[in-house]
Amino acid sequence: MEIQFYGGARDVTGTMHVLTVRGKKILLDCGLYQGRREEARNRNRNFPFDPAGIDAMVLSHAHIDHSGNIPQLAKLGFTGNIFCTHATRDLCGIMLQDSGHIQEMDAEFLNKKRARTGQPPVTPIYTARDAMRAMNQFVSSGYLRPVPVADGVTATFYDAGHILGSAITALDIEENGKTLRLVFSGDLGRPNMPILSDPAVLDHADIVFTESTYGGRLHDDYVTVNDKLAKIVNDTFARGGKIIVPAFSVGRTQEIVYALHQLTLEGQIPELPIFVDSPLSVNATQIFRMHPECYDEETRELLLQTRDVFGFGKLRYIENVEESKKLVRLKKPCIIISASGMCEAGRILHHLRNNIEDERNTILVVGFMAENTLGRRLVEGIPEIRIFGEEYRLAAQVVKLNAFSAHADHDELLSWISNFDAERLRNIYILHGEFAQSEALANGLSSVGYSQVAIPERGEFVEVQV
Numbered sequence: 239m240e241i242q243f244y245g246g247a248r249d250v251t252g253t254m255h256v257l258t259v260r261g262k263k264i265l266l267d268c269g270l271y272q273g274r275r276e277e278a279r280n281r282n283r284n285f286p287f288d289p290a291g292i293d294a295m296v297l298s299h300a301h302i303d304h305s306g307n308i309p310q311l312a313k314l315g316f317t318g319n320i321f322c323t324h325a326t327r328d329l330c331g332i333m334l335q336d337s338g339h340i341q342e343m344d345a346e347f348l349n350k351k352r353a354r355t356g357q358p359p360v361t362p363i364y365t366a367r368d369a370m371r372a373m374n375q376f377v378s379s380g381y382l383r384p385v386p387v388a389d390g391v392t393a394t395f396y397d398a399g400h401i402l403g404s405a406i407t408a409l410d411i412e413e414n415g416k417t418l419r420l421v422f423s424g425d426l427g428r429p430n431m432p433i434l435s436d437p438a439v440l441d442h443a444d445i446v447f448t449e450s451t452y453g454g455r456l457h458d459d460y461v462t463v464n465d466k467l468a469k470i471v472n473d474t475f476a477r478g479g480k481i482i483v484p485a486f487s488v489g490r491t492q493e494i495v496y497a498l499h500q501l502t503l504e505g506q507i508p509e510l511p512i513f514v515d516s517p518l519s520v521n522a523t524q525i526f527r528m529h530p531e532c533y534d535e536e537t538r539e540l541l542l543q544t545r546d547v548f549g550f551g552k553l554r555y556i557e558n559v560e561e562s563k564k565l566v567r568l569k570k571p572c573i574i575i576s577a578s579g580m581c582e583a584g585r586i587l588h589h590l591r592n593n594i595e596d597e598r599n600t601i602l603v604v605g606f607m608a609e610n611t612l613g614r615r616l617v618e619g620i621p622e623i624r625i626f627g628e629e630y631r632l633a634a635q636v637v638k639l640n641a642f643s644a645h646a647d648h649d650e651l652l653s654w655i656s657n658f659d660a661e662r663l664r665n666i667y668i669l670h671g672e673f674a675q676s677e678a679l680a681n682g683l684s685s686v687g688y689s690q691v692a693i694p695e696r697g698e699f700v701e702v703q704v
């Protein structure tokens with residue numbers, strides 16, 4: 239049996255690993271690689287293996303860096319089943335289509351540039367239609383229900399508490415009367431986060447593959463986040479200002495809505511108009527409503543009490559553009575949650591443009607802002623911000639809430655791994671992290687006594703004896 243790492247190794251995007259058991263090939267995740275445009279297009283367009291030669295696929299969760307290249311995989315000849323949880327399948331139903339639209343717009347933009355220099359046009363890597371077609375290959379299951387994925391290989395999903403439907407995958411492999419258990423953390427969430435259950439504790443594995451996005455960092459504790467959020471809302475309300483929240487449509491938006499719902503019920507914030515202004519958020523929230531099996535106890539309790547976790551008071555979901563435009567004319571204090579999360583595109587840009595120059599307003603940053611994004615420039619407090627080609631003076635307050643991370647930090651990763659029976663655990667492979675983060679986790683693991691720890695590179699093979 240062997241495993242080869244093709245992406246998400248010493249890197250956080252484009253996760254893709256191939257497990258070969260008795261000649262059968264199982265693909266673990268099929269993420270879109272995100273990076274410099276030209277390199278990304280090449281990597282996403284061409285697979286380092288023959289897609290038609292893959293027998294089955296196991297998908298950890300719906301984030302695009304894990305699922306985003308499935309339409310292309312199917313387009314190039316993969317006809318097998320894609321095993322994942324129910325919520326992951328449903329989220330992929332909207333997220334892959336959205337990604338297809340983005341690929342189409344990206345090609346259109348590139349082609350305008352290419353036409354000017356007389357270069358031939360490019361085609362999108364895949365289209366929204368390709369994404370729709372690939373959905374037919376999904377086979378979904380609940381958590382803790384072992385599913386046969388290939389001859390002698392059974393997959394069991396455990397809740398990873400990272401986004402709705404996210405899974406830690408255990409693969410039990412039978413060979414010569416012996417069973418070997420490989421555990422893939424997928425992206426691992428954090429304890430005490432809103433809505434989702436805490437990451438499941440697993441106690442035995444022969445080999446563990448762990449993510450390490452924040453392998454070298456410590457996050458703020460989530461427990462105090464509601465108090466901080468309440469203070470931000472109340473301070474802005476007292477100034478007569480608006481709160482603009484750039485947030486990813488899937489996950490962060492629902493967490494903020496949930497936190498605001500709790501604060502409203504507890505009377506800690508006034509009943510303000512709240513708008514969720516992003517078509518993808520509206521659809522994603524519908525899917526959150528359909529999957530109470532992914533909720534933690536507290537959220538189930540709230541559901542029983544209020545019947546709708548994601549709807550309350552003056553909260554409105556905005557779908558059409560006309561309604562979105564009306565928000566601009568609104569003068570009273572309110573909260574607007576909109577995408578994209580890093581302020582690179584989407585309706586958030588209109589809200590920023592209209593509110594950034596008023597010092598009564600607050601721009602609330604609740605997610606990671608990558609380098610070279612508009613979101614990062616806001617966090618850095620750059621005095622003049624360019625939006626749609628025009629300069630705007632940054633007068634609104636920019637406030638960061640760090641506790642909303644969906645990834646376990648250094649201590650949380652160590653504590654999750656230390657639950658495995660140390661006598662049985664042979665090897666740990668560290669994936670899904672920039673090298674410094676993976677190395678910090680490796681050092682942490684060796685300081686608590688783990689000796690067989692490796693950080694594989696892209697393209698590296700590992701052979702495993704059952």
Ligand SMILES: [Zn+2]
Nearest residue numbers: 299301400425
């Ligand atoms: Zn993820």
Ligand SMILES: [Zn+2]
Nearest residue numbers: 250301303425
């Ligand atoms: Zn990821």
